[in-house]
Amino acid sequence: MIADxxxxxxxxxxxxxxxxxxGLWIGFSLMAAGVAGMLLADLNLxxxxxxxTKIGNLLVNSMWNSVNSWSLTALPLFVFxxxxxxxxxxxxxxxxxxxxWLNRIPGKLLHINVFACSLFAAVSGSxxxxxxxxxxxxxxxxxxxxxxxxxxxxxxxxxGTLGFMIPPSLIMIIYGILSDTSIGQLFIGGIFPxxxxxxxxSFYIALRAIVTPDIVPSQEESFTWAQRFRSLRDxxxxxxxxxxxxxxxxxxxxxxxxxxxxxxxxxFVLGVLFRTMxxxxxxxxxxxAVRTSTxxxxxxxxxxxxxxxxxxxxxxxxxxxxxxxxHLSPYMLIFILGLMYIFLGMLLDGISLxxxxxxxxxPMILHAGFSPLWFGIFLVFMVxxxxxxxxxxxxxxxxxxxxxxxxxFILKATFPFFVIMVVTVVLVxxxxxxxLFLPQKMIG
Amino acid sequence: xxxxxxxxNAIYPATNFHSQGAEEFAKRVKEYTGGTVEIAVHxxxxxxxxxxxxxxxxxxxxxxxxxxxxxxxxGSEKTFGISSLPRMVTSYDEAFKLYQSCxxxxxxxxxxxxxxxLYVAPWPPSGLFTTKEIKTAADIKGLKTxxxxxxxxxxLANLGGSPVSLPWGEVYAALRTGMIDSVLTSAVSGRDxxxxxxxxxxxKIDYAYPLNMVVINLDYWKALTADQKxxxxxxxxxxxxxQWKKSAADNAESLKAIEENGIAISETDAALAAELDAAADAxxxxxxxxxxxxxxxxVEGYRKSQK
Amino acid sequence: xEKIFRWSKKVSDWAALISxxxxxxxxxxxxxxxxxxxFLNTSTMIADEYSAYMYVVLVFFGLGYTLATDGHIRVKVIxxxxxxxxxxxxxxxxxxxxxxxxxxxxxxxxALVWExxxxxxxxETPAQTPMWIPQVAIPxxxxxxxxxxxxxxxxxASRWKAxxxxx
Ligand code: NA
Ligand code: NA
Numbered sequence: 033m034i035a036d037x038x039x040x041x042x043x044x045x046x047x048x049x050x051x052x053x054x055g056l057w058i059g060f061s062l063m064a065a066g067v068a069g070m071l072l073a074d075l076n077l078x079x080x081x082x083x084x085t086k087i088g089n090l091l092v093n094s095m096w097n098s099v100n101s102w103s104l105t106a107l108p109l110f111v112f113x114x115x116x117x118x119x120x121x122x123x124x125x126x127x128x129x130x131x132x133w134l135n136r137i138p139g140k141l142l143h144i145n146v147f148a149c150s151l152f153a154a155v156s157g158s159x160x161x162x163x164x165x166x167x168x169x170x171x172x173x174x175x176x177x178x179x180x181x182x183x184x185x186x187x188x189x190x191x192g193t194l195g196f197m198i199p200p201s202l203i204m205i206i207y208g209i210l211s212d213t214s215i216g217q218l219f220i221g222g223i224f225p226x227x228x229x230x231x232x233x234s235f236y237i238a239l240r241a242i243v244t245p246d247i248v249p250s251q252e253e254s255f256t257w258a259q260r261f262r263s264l265r266d267x268x269x270x271x272x273x274x275x276x277x278x279x280x281x282x283x284x285x286x287x288x289x290x291x292x293x294x295x296x297x298x299x300f301v302l303g304v305l306f307r308t309m310x311x312x313x314x315x316x317x318x319x320x321a322v323r324t325s326t327x328x329x330x331x332x333x334x335x336x337x338x339x340x341x342x343x344x345x346x347x348x349x350x351x352x353x354x355x356x357x358x359h360l361s362p363y364m365l366i367f368i369l370g371l372m373y374i375f376l377g378m379l380l381d382g383i384s385l386x387x388x389x390x391x392x393x394x395p396m397i398l399h400a401g402f403s404p405l406w407f408g409i410f411l412v413f414m415v416x417x418x419x420x421x422x423x424x425x426x427x428x429x430x431x432x433x434x435x436x437x438x439x440x441f442i443l444k445a446t447f448p449f450f451v452i453m454v455v456t457v458v459l460v461x462x463x464x465x466x467x468l469f470l471p472q473k474m475i476g
Numbered sequence: 477x478x479x480x481x482x483x484x485n486a487i488y489p490a491t492n493f494h495s496q497g498a499e500e501f502a503k504r505v506k507e508y509t510g511g512t513v514e515i516a517v518h519x520x521x522x523x524x525x526x527x528x529x530x531x532x533x534x535x536x537x538x539x540x541x542x543x544x545x546x547x548x549x550x551g552s553e554k555t556f557g558i559s560s561l562p563r564m565v566t567s568y569d570e571a572f573k574l575y576q577s578c579x580x581x582x583x584x585x586x587x588x589x590x591x592x593x594l595y596v597a598p599w600p601p602s603g604l605f606t607t608k609e610i611k612t613a614a615d616i617k618g619l620k621t622x623x624x625x626x627x628x629x630x631x632l633a634n635l636g637g638s639p640v641s642l643p644w645g646e647v648y649a650a651l652r653t654g655m656i657d658s659v660l661t662s663a664v665s666g667r668d669x670x671x672x673x674x675x676x677x678x679x680k681i682d683y684a685y686p687l688n689m690v691v692i693n694l695d696y697w698k699a700l701t702a703d704q705k706x707x708x709x710x711x712x713x714x715x716x717x718x719q720w721k722k723s724a725a726d727n728a729e730s731l732k733a734i735e736e737n738g739i740a741i742s743e744t745d746a747a748l749a750a751e752l753d754a755a756a757d758a759x760x761x762x763x764x765x766x767x768x769x770x771x772x773x774x775v776e777g778y779r780k781s782q783k
Numbered sequence: 784x785e786k787i788f789r790w791s792k793k794v795s796d797w798a799a800l801i802s803x804x805x806x807x808x809x810x811x812x813x814x815x816x817x818x819x820x821x822f823l824n825t826s827t828m829i830a831d832e833y834s835a836y837m838y839v840v841l842v843f844f845g846l847g848y849t850l851a852t853d854g855h856i857r858v859k860v861i862x863x864x865x866x867x868x869x870x871x872x873x874x875x876x877x878x879x880x881x882x883x884x885x886x887x888x889x890x891x892x893x894a895l896v897w898e899x900x901x902x903x904x905x906x907e908t909p910a911q912t913p914m915w916i917p918q919v920a921i922p923x924x925x926x927x928x929x930x931x932x933x934x935x936x937x938x939x940a941s942r943w944k945a946x947x948x949x950x
Contacts, residue, residue, distance in 0.1 A: 051880070052857075054877060055857050057856070057881060058858070064880060076482075085537075086538055089895075092921070094524055095892065097525070102835045112810070292813075293814050327855050327856060337524075339524060343522040423860050471649075532898060551904055552902065629909060
């Protein structure tokens with residue numbers, strides 16, 4: 033029996049990491065840590081009360097309560113929409129539509145990843161999906177045309193993470209529910225920081241192309257303005273979906289969950305219009321969406337249970353009080369949290385990162401006077417960073433399987449983009465209005 | 477002696493007066509029991525409960541103590557739906573009278589669910605926050621109103637409105653964007669959400685004075701000594717009295733605050749009151765018909781005494 | 784052994800079919816709500832409630848299928864450094880822990896459903912849905928999940944056994 037909440041919390045988290053590292057599935061690892069926490073704690077039960085009954089009831093309660101949620105229903109829907117788009121011609125058209133516009137900028141087609149990811153991110157809820165969908169087309173084309181492979185991979189890794197920042201975003205849905213922040217406002221709040229990040233990537237690519245011209249092939253394709261404007265037709269489907277999904281939320285016609293259902297319909301209609309929809313493609317997309325949603329939700333269930341236990345054992349209050357007693361300045365607090373997130377992000381996937389830390393971190397953040405909306409954006413940046421840090425980084429996994437390069441090469445290629453991301457986080461921390469301006473302006 | 481430690485689940489944020497009441501209760505219990513009973517209050521739903529499952533959670537001792545909005549658990553126990561019926565009472569005095577006549581019913585229902593009610597406290601009355609002024613019942617027709625429960629939705633539907641159910645977190649954005657144009661809630665919640673930034677009028681329709689109850693699991697309760705029980709009951713009586721006063725004072729303060737921030741407040745006249753009562757009547761009749769005979773007797777008895 | 788694997792695969796495929804149907808129901812129900820609200824200025828009053836129930840069905844019936852298709856993620860930092868035998872053993876241990884947790888949850892989810900049924904608990908919404916109906920998806924889904932975990936554990940055990948006879 034451990035009475036001291038501080039020792040208890042360290043024990044619980046050690047147990048959790050032990051299970052995680054031993055290869056137990058993540059959702060189960062969180063549950064196991066929760067069970068262990070309840071068994072170790074001094075629960076002070078009245079006579080005749082079984083601790084196991086209490087744990088069992090808590091576990092089942094979090095299973096039911098965390099999944100039976102209308103707002104969270106947006107998650108499987110955005111996953112489904114992404115799967116449909118991934119299998120239609122939308123991404124090919126994106127490429128064809130962007131190429132004629134990029135060949136005069138320094139860096140030329142190297143910008144394709146940034147532009148295509150930004151646009152695709154606006155219809156896809158996850159970074160892995162964005163990276164995979166865009167990479168499927170651009171990587172081959174870029175290497176065929178003689179562009180630097182390391183720049184192509186790095187920019188894809190960096191820009192692919194925009195999937196979580198530019199709305200819609202699965203991470204924002206999860207954060208919004210856990211922190212009781214408006215998901216609609218979070219979505220809108222992510223637009224500027226996402227564009228800022230994309231701008232940073234493009235700026236770096238242009239700079240590199242000027243300093244080291246050999247990363248770009250010398251021969252030139254040329255396009256007439258007529259060709260350029262004709263190519264806009266290829267961008268129309270994506271722009272249409274963005275308008276439908278984000279427009280509905282921004283103008284208040286739909287909640288994020290409804291926007292997601294409309295997005296599914298939109299993606300399906302586009303597939304039919306382009307004649308890329310067939311029964312087997314539809315079935316693939318559907319089953320794949322079931323798999324991904326189930327996987328993510330099972331982690332959420334485990335995390336919900338663990339948070340419940342952490343709350344019961346008084347760990348949250350103790351740690352918050354401990355941090356409060358350190359009297360850190362708000363920026364120092366954010367700095368320390370940032371380091372913690374980068375460290376945890378090496379091991380954990382983005383969703384676990386959010387759901388596991390939030391019960392402890394959110395009260396501290398609110399206490400320090402940060403707005404929950406702003407912190408949501410900050411947290412999305414942390415998740416994006418975790419996508420490209422070893423050993424567990426989803427974007428790295430996706431890149432590895434697509435390019436068959438070794439991890440060292442990918443990490444070296446990705447590093448500059450990691451740095452750009454960190455710089456952008458600092459900017460958004462010093463100037464929170466970058467994130468907060470647009471949500472405050474939402475009008476109908 | 478051993479110190480008894482219990483968790484109390486508080487559904488509202490720490491700044492809410494129900495949560496503050498629970499904190500005050502915990503403080504007094506600690507004092508009156510000489511520190512032998514320690515209650516840790518967890519506000520803001522930090523323990524992972526949403527509401528409807530709380531009767532069962534306390535029954536099983538999954539959480540030993542909880543603050544529960546009675547209306548939210550009427551799916552488990554119909555009796556607890558009485559205080560959220562529309563237009564049953566239109567003042568704090570009446571609300572207290574109704575509570576007095578229902579007290580035995582409530583205690584019996586709680587015992588059935590293996591728990592004991594320590595004290596109850598009322599929410600300030602809900603009214604209508606709107607963009608356009610409401611003068612007669614006809615002005616309610618077509619309003620897209622965010623309501624918080626089935627009764628509220630039925631009530632507004634009976635008046636010709638289009639009730640919308642929406643998580644509270646989305647309300648502000650939905651108002652700014654015109655997805656909804658009105659909210660059925662108390663002046664206190666309106667003040668906390670700064671509704672004056674998006675809405676202009678508040679009609680005091682005295683929709684309901686819903687009750688919250690703070691309950692304890694009976695096994696935990698029975699494990700306490702006679703002295704500890706007495707001390708807790710003493711604290712409960714004091715906090716209950718304090719919370720009823722606090723609710724009324726908070727309501728008055730909030731009304732002042734929203735008025736100062738530019739919201740025009742108006743009373744309900746006799747004509748509108750009659751229309752509201754008519755809309756409520758069907759809901760109350762339905763409730764009485766589906767609740768047990770003893771609930772029906774108490775509710776009807778109370779309504780007759782008011783006429 | 785082969786028979787068990789084939790059978791468990793079939794079971795999880797059937798469950799996934801139900802999950803997929805639940806996903807489509809969510810989409811259709813919410814689209815209906817948007818349509819009814821935009822054009823008829825009314826509400827289905829059940830879209831939010833029932834799409835959440837469907838989501839419960841989607842997730843719990845999908846657990847087994849997701850495991851069968853290696854969709855549940857895990858950290859492989861240590862296991863990727865082990866030899867085949869070590870990997871199989873670690874996988875077996877993980878599966879035993881998972882089975883224990885799933886079985887534990889199954890026991891209490893049955894109690895949850897039974898109480899919701901016997902105490903006649905209904906949702907506090909216009910539909911007044913008896914709670915046991917959507918909740919029954921949890922024990923059923925967990926049961927199917929355990930079948931799949933068992934098959935997974937057997938496969939790991941046989942890999943471990945097979946690797947024993949190799950240098
Ligand atoms: Na996105
Ligand atoms: Na990582």
